[in-house]
Amino acid sequence: MLPLTHATPGVYWEQSVSSPAPEFLTGVPVLIGFATKGDVARPQLLTLWTQFVEIFGIAGTSDLPDAVQGFFGNGGRACYVVRLRDFISIEAALAEALEAIAVLDGVDLVCAPDLATSSQDTAQLLPMQEALLDYCQEMGDRFAILDTHRNATIDDVVEQQQQLSSHPGSHNSALYFPWIQVQHLNTSLPKLIPPCGHIAGIYAQSDLDVGVHKAPANFVINGAVDLSLLLSDAERQKLNLNNQDNQVGKINCLRILPGRGIRVWGARTLSQDAAWRYVNVRRLFLMVGRWIDRNLTNFTFEPNDIMLWIRIERELTAYLETLLAQGALQGNSPQEAFYIKCDAETNPPEVRDRGMVITEIGLAPTVPSEFIVVRLIQGETGVTLV
Structure with a gap:
C-alpha cells in the first residue's frame, strides 16, 4: 500500500487493517x-x-x-x-x-x-x-x-x-x-x-x-x-x-x-x-516441530550471536506459554512445564563455524487418565467411595 501524498510537512497518521495470519491447522x-x-x-x-x-x-x-x-x-x-x-x-x-x-x-x-x-x-x-x-x-x-x-x-x-x-x-x-x-x-x-x-x-x-x-x-x-x-x-x-x-x-x-x-x-x-x-x-511434539519449522525460518541467515539466541528463546517461550495456558503441558508455571536452552553452551565455536544454531527444548506433556480406579471401603458407617 503506497502512502498518501501530503501537501505540507507535518505528522500524519494512517489506519489500516492487517490480514490475519493463516490458521495453523492440525487434524488434516x-x-x-x-x-x-x-x-x-x-x-x-x-x-x-x-x-x-x-x-x-x-x-x-x-x-x-x-x-x-x-x-x-x-x-x-x-x-x-x-x-x-x-x-x-x-x-x-x-x-x-x-x-x-x-x-x-x-x-x-x-x-x-x-x-x-x-x-x-x-x-x-x-x-x-x-x-x-x-x-x-x-x-x-x-x-x-x-x-x-x-x-x-x-x-x-x-x-x-x-x-x-x-x-x-x-x-x-x-x-x-x-x-x-x-x-x-x-x-x-x-x-x-x-x-x-x-x-x-x-x-x-x-x-x-x-x-x-x-x-x-x-x-x-x-x-x-x-x-x-x-x-x-x-x-x-x-x-x-x-x-x-x-x-x-x-x-x-x-x-x-x-x-x-x-x-x-x-x-x-x-x-x-x-x-x-x-x-x-x-502428536504434540510433531505439532511443536511443525510450528518451529514454520515460524523460525525468519531467523535463517541472521548473525549467529547472543542477540539471535535471545530472540529464538523469546519466540519459543511465547509459544510454549500458550500451550501451557491451553493445558497441553504439565506444571503450575513455565519453569515446571518446559525449558529452552539456546546459548554459548549449545552453540560452541565449532557449531557456529558450521553455520548452525542449536536450541534444546524440554516439554512436560500431559498424559491421559486411562485407568480410573474407584475404591469401595466398607466400614461401620457404610460403604465409602474413595
Missing part, C-alpha cells in the same frame, strides 16, 4: 485410495463431502468414499485426497502417491483405507503399512492411522502389532481394530469398512474442541452402526497385553458401550518406547 489428513474418476496421484484439497463426490465420484468398490464421508461426519474440517493409479501394483501406486504428497505443507495425518481393503492377509498388508511408516519417519511431521485387513483374527492383529512395533517409525502410528459397519453410499445396505477415515475425523474434532494434547479416545464414531467383531474382555486384554520386558505398542480397540454408542477405546501408538506411548503426546 491425506486420504489415499482408488476412485473411478479424477486426476491420478494429484492431491486435492477438500473442505466438504460434496466436493469429493464431484471430483472423484462414489461408484466402484473402493472404501475411499466411505472414509472421506466418515472423516467429515466425525468433525473433520479439511483433508487432501489422492487417487491411486489403477492397472499397476498397489505397492507401486502407493509409492507414486506418497511422492506426490511429500510437497504438502498442511498435512499431519495419513490414512490409506484401500491398503487394508485390497489385502487378503497380514503378510500382504504389512509391507505397504511399513512403507507408510517409512514415509512418516522421513517427513518427520506426520502420523499414520492404520487398519487391519478385513478378515483379521485376534492372532493376526497381534502379529501385525508386533511387526509394526519393531519398525523405527512406529512412534508415528496407531492401529485400530476391528472394522466398522456403515450404510453403503449407493444402496444404503450394511457395509464393512476400515475405520481410519472416521478416526481421522475424531482426531480433527478433538483437536478443535481441546487441542492435540487431548487423547482422541472415548469419542462416539458417527456413522458407525455396528462392528465387524465384538471383542470380549479376554480378547481386549490379549490385544493390550503389556510386556514389561518389551513395551510393545498397544492396539486401540473399538467398543460398543450399552447406551453410549460405538466408541474409540484407546489412544496408544505402536511404539516400543514408553516416551511415545500415547497418541496425543507424540
Whole structure:
C-alpha cells in the first residue's frame, strides 16, 4: 500500500487493517485410495463431502468414499485426497502417491483405507503399512492411522502389532481394530469398512474442541452402526497385553458401550518406547516441530550471536506459554512445564563455524487418565467411595 501524498510537512497518521495470519491447522489428513474418476496421484484439497463426490465420484468398490464421508461426519474440517493409479501394483501406486504428497505443507495425518481393503492377509498388508511408516519417519511431521485387513483374527492383529512395533517409525502410528459397519453410499445396505477415515475425523474434532494434547479416545464414531467383531474382555486384554520386558505398542480397540454408542477405546501408538506411548503426546511434539519449522525460518541467515539466541528463546517461550495456558503441558508455571536452552553452551565455536544454531527444548506433556480406579471401603458407617 503506497502512502498518501501530503501537501505540507507535518505528522500524519494512517489506519489500516492487517490480514490475519493463516490458521495453523492440525487434524488434516491425506486420504489415499482408488476412485473411478479424477486426476491420478494429484492431491486435492477438500473442505466438504460434496466436493469429493464431484471430483472423484462414489461408484466402484473402493472404501475411499466411505472414509472421506466418515472423516467429515466425525468433525473433520479439511483433508487432501489422492487417487491411486489403477492397472499397476498397489505397492507401486502407493509409492507414486506418497511422492506426490511429500510437497504438502498442511498435512499431519495419513490414512490409506484401500491398503487394508485390497489385502487378503497380514503378510500382504504389512509391507505397504511399513512403507507408510517409512514415509512418516522421513517427513518427520506426520502420523499414520492404520487398519487391519478385513478378515483379521485376534492372532493376526497381534502379529501385525508386533511387526509394526519393531519398525523405527512406529512412534508415528496407531492401529485400530476391528472394522466398522456403515450404510453403503449407493444402496444404503450394511457395509464393512476400515475405520481410519472416521478416526481421522475424531482426531480433527478433538483437536478443535481441546487441542492435540487431548487423547482422541472415548469419542462416539458417527456413522458407525455396528462392528465387524465384538471383542470380549479376554480378547481386549490379549490385544493390550503389556510386556514389561518389551513395551510393545498397544492396539486401540473399538467398543460398543450399552447406551453410549460405538466408541474409540484407546489412544496408544505402536511404539516400543514408553516416551511415545500415547497418541496425543507424540502428536504434540510433531505439532511443536511443525510450528518451529514454520515460524523460525525468519531467523535463517541472521548473525549467529547472543542477540539471535535471545530472540529464538523469546519466540519459543511465547509459544510454549500458550500451550501451557491451553493445558497441553504439565506444571503450575513455565519453569515446571518446559525449558529452552539456546546459548554459548549449545552453540560452541565449532557449531557456529558450521553455520548452525542449536536450541534444546524440554516439554512436560500431559498424559491421559486411562485407568480410573474407584475404591469401595466398607466400614461401620457404610460403604465409602474413595
